Amino acid sequence: MCAIEAGKRGRSVVVLERNGRIGEKIRISGGGRCNFTNTGTAPENFLSGNPHFTRSALARYTPGDFIALVKRHGVGYHEKKAGQLFCDRGSRDIISLLETEAREAGVVILTGCEVGDVRRGTSFEVSTSAGDFACQSLVIATGGLSIPNIGATDLGYRLARRFGLQIVETLPALVPFLLAPDELKWTAPLSGISIDAAVSTGKKSFRENILFTHRGLSGPAILQASSYWTPGTPVNLDLSPGTPLAEMFTREKHDHIEIPALLAGVLPKRFARAWCDRFTLAGPGRNYSDRKLAEIAAGLHRWAVVPAGTEGFGKAEVTRGGVDTNDLSSKTMEARKVPGLYAVGEVVDVTGELGGYNFQWAWASGFIAGQYA
Numbered sequence: 001m002c003a004i005e006a007g008k009r010g011r012s013v014v015v016l017e018r019n020g021r022i023g024e025k026i027r028i029s030g031g032g033r034c035n036f037t038n039t040g041t042a043p044e045n046f047l048s049g050n051p052h053f054t055r056s057a058l059a060r061y062t063p064g065d066f067i068a069l070v071k072r073h074g075v076g077y078h079e080k081k082a083g084q085l086f087c088d089r090g091s092r093d094i095i096s097l098l099e100t101e102a103r104e105a106g107v108v109i110l111t112g113c114e115v116g117d118v119r120r121g122t123s124f125e126v127s128t129s130a131g132d133f134a135c136q137s138l139v140i141a142t143g144g145l146s147i148p149n150i151g152a153t154d155l156g157y158r159l160a161r162r163f164g165l166q167i168v169e170t171l172p173a174l175v176p177f178l179l180a181p182d183e184l185k186w187t188a189p190l191s192g193i194s195i196d197a198a199v200s201t202g203k204k205s206f207r208e209n210i211l212f213t214h215r216g217l218s219g220p221a222i223l224q225a226s227s228y229w230t231p232g233t234p235v236n237l238d239l240s241p242g243t244p245l246a247e248m249f250t251r252e253k254h255d256h257i258e259i260p261a262l263l264a265g266v267l268p269k270r271f272a273r274a275w276c277d278r279f280t281l282a283g284p285g286r287n288y289s290d291r292k293l294a295e296i297a298a299g300l301h302r303w304a305v306v307p308a309g310t311e312g313f314g315k316a317e318v319t320r321g322g323v324d325t326n327d328l329s330s331k332t333m334e335a336r337k338v339p340g341l342y343a344v345g346e347v348v349d350v351t352g353e354l355g356g357y358n359f360q361w362a363w364a365s366g367f368i369a370g371q372y373a
């Protein structure tokens with residue numbers, strides 16, 4: 001996006017890409033259909049050391065601007081969940097769109113190009129496996145550390161550091177949680193079961209599905225919470241948000257209904273059985289006092305889990321942290337102390353929630369940098 005915009009201004013632009021083709025993350029995104037934006041994008045959807053940093057870019061390049069580009073290229077799309085736009089055919093359409101725009105703007109794309117050293121003399125001197133380049137502006141757009149097997153590297157962070165920019169600690173985000181062996185003993189057999197839940201960590205809460213896995217917990221609500229999670233702290237799960245279970249249990253216990261069946265009224269049957277086994281709950285519901293039923297209900301509304309960790313960068317959708325926003329201008333994305341050096345997209349300490357926000361940030365930050373580089 002940055003290359004396209006700079007190219008349109010008549011700048012001489014080269015993109016140095018290590019992979020054999022551009023846009024590998026786009027290709028695998030959104031389950032192969034690229035959730036390319038979210039119509040509700042706002043600064044509140046991003047995690048950053050400076051919560052206001054995204055304002056300028058998001059205001060100057062909006063989801064509407066990217067949708068207009070998508071329409072101009074005749075790319076079919078649809079809204080999946082509120083505001084989340086996906087390609088009808090596949091992510092390839094977005095990559096082709098960018099390639100066409102780049103070609104028309106006179107941008108040269110060099111693939112299979114390993115970037116080695118970068119020095120600063122009167123210009124930036126970049127040595128690569130495809131030869132040496134000298135440039136007035138150098139834009140770091142190397143993305144995050146997630147999914148190293150499709151090309152993610154730490155080059156961007158190394159370069160930024162080399163030029164004196166601070167790096168906010170990088171951590172996997174939008175990533176499944178691992179559970180400790182004692183918890184896994186009863187949750188692993190539930191692998192594949194999903195439950196509509198509200199997951200809270202710190203002051204953030206997300207209402208979406210959770211998914212049991214062989215190694216822990218995943219699903220959209222868990223991925224969202226992972227970005228805000230502090231290792232070692234509990235994550236609270238309400239497994240029946242919006243349905244006051246205590247009242248329901250007391251109302252229904254008078255029938256000859258067994259306690260696992262009582263729970264199965266609102267939760268998946270296999271989960272209800274496993275939960276009852278774990279807490280040795282058996283027999284008819286009417287054998288339980290209202291107080292005991294309220295306790296069982298509270299346990300389901302406030303299941304506190306301390307994840308043993310996350311699945312790490314190998315499974316994370318994005319990287320939290322990165323180039324410190326204090327060292328960048330939010331208007332231009334240029335390094336405050338290094339004229340001509342820019343950083344855009346995921347390499348910056350700006351992390352979007354799940355739902356198309358990360359691409360909107362990549363487009364918007366690239367767009368504004370492209371007006372100045």
Ligand SMILES: Cc1cc2nc3c(=O)[nH]c(=O)nc-3n(C[C@H](O)[C@H](O)[C@H](O)COP(=O)(O)OP(=O)(O)OC[C@H]3O[C@@H](n4cnc5c(N)ncnc54)[C@H](O)[C@@H]3O)c2cc1C
Nearest residue numbers: 018025029030035142143151153155345346356357358359
């Ligand atoms: C599985 C998955 C699904 C996702 N789905 C979505 C989604 O649907 N919607 C959404 O908004 N976000 C999604 N994301 C996040 C989104 O893909 C990224 O936030 C976005 O691609 C960041 O764009 P970027 O241009 O900053 O970095 P990238 O797209 O990662 O591009 C960086 C480029 O730099 C290249 N590079 C890295 N190191 C070097 C080097 N040393 N030399 C030369 N080139 C180098 C890489 O090969 C890569 O092509 C998903 C991520 C993953 C992993």
